[in-house]
Amino acid sequence: LGKTIIHRESIDSTQFLAHQTARDGAAHGTVIIADEQTKGKGRMNREWHSAPGKGIWLSMILRPQLLPYLAAQLTLLAATVLADVVNEHIGVRPQIKWPNDILINGKKTAGILTEMQAEQDQIQYVVIGMGINVNQAEVELPENISYKATSIRAESGKEWDIKELIQQILQTFEHAYESYIENGFPEVKEKWESYGFKIGEMIDIKTMQDEWRSEFLGIAEDGALLATDREGHETKLYSAEIKWFE
Ligand code: BTN
Numbered sequence: 001l002g003k004t005i006i007h008r009e010s011i012d013s014t015q016f017l018a019h020q021t022a023r024d025g026a027a028h029g030t031v032i033i034a035d036e037q038t039k040g041k042g043r044m045n046r047e048w049h050s051a052p053g054k055g056i057w058l059s060m061i062l063r064p065q066l067l068p069y070l071a072a073q074l075t076l077l078a079a080t081v082l083a084d085v086v087n088e089h090i091g092v093r094p095q096i097k098w099p100n101d102i103l104i105n106g107k108k109t110a111g112i113l114t115e116m117q118a119e120q121d122q123i124q125y126v127v128i129g130m131g132i133n134v135n136q137a138e139v140e141l142p143e144n145i146s147y148k149a150t151s152i153r154a155e156s157g158k159e160w161d162i163k164e165l166i167q168q169i170l171q172t173f174e175h176a177y178e179s180y181i182e183n184g185f186p187e188v189k190e191k192w193e194s195y196g197f198k199i200g201e202m203i204d205i206k207t208m209q210d211e212w213r214s215e216f217l218g219i220a221e222d223g224a225l226l227a228t229d230r231e232g233h234e235t236k237l238y239s240a241e242i243k244w245f246e
Pocket residue numbers: 012013014015037039040041042043044046048050056057058059101110111112113129130131132
């Protein structure tokens with residue numbers, strides 16, 4: 001992973017270039033990194049603020065031999081990788097808000113956007129985009145968004161070497177990925193749940209069709225969200241937003 005790194009000072013979105021590069025045949029493990037994105041993309045069509053030199057904006061191209069529905073597991077894997085790097089390298093214990101937001105002290109410091117190209121029952125490639133707020137001062141963080149944003153600097157009280165953090169992430173990801181391919185999802189699930197935010201607590205779940213108050217039970221063997229439905233029965237969700245109360 002990261003044997004080929006494509007670096008741009010400024011780009012619309014590393015996701016766009018990753019798709020293009022993958023379509024052109026880029027190898028598994030190719031990584032696109034930018035200092036600045038002018039059209040950073042978040043989940044649910046939201047924008048992602050990617051100020052120059054302040055954070056890590058990267059996209060990885062993966063070519064796993066997996067069934068398409070298992071790509072969700074890669075997203076959760078990526079979240080555990082970022083959580084491990086924050087925990088071990090920065091020295092603060094983060095939490096993961098389902099499916100893949102990294103929170104420090106309850107505020108969002110990183111997000112992951114997974115996009116997949118599949119044909120029939122085969123993954124052509126997966127692009128995992130990671131956005132990590134690193135060196136923004138509190139006043140530089142975006143405010144006009146639906147959640148509270150933070151940066152590693154704002155929570156740890158100092159600035160960090162972005163290049164070094166990228167190295168840590170790529171290395172940690174490589175190990176975690178190999179172990180996942182070899183041993184499957186159980187280890188990832190266990191680690192994810194050890195960082196999981198609000199497991200065992202009441203949350204608000206919003207899907208395309210419905211919104212209700214639910215107990216967050218954890219994640220399923222396939223990576224789905226496990227929670228109670230309106231009747232209190234256990235249910236699995238693949239696409240939803242969760243909210244909670246302070
Ligand atoms: C989210 O939490 O909504 C996901 C944010 C993902 C942002 C990253 S930054 C690198 C890559 N390029 C993008 O345009 N988006 C992802």
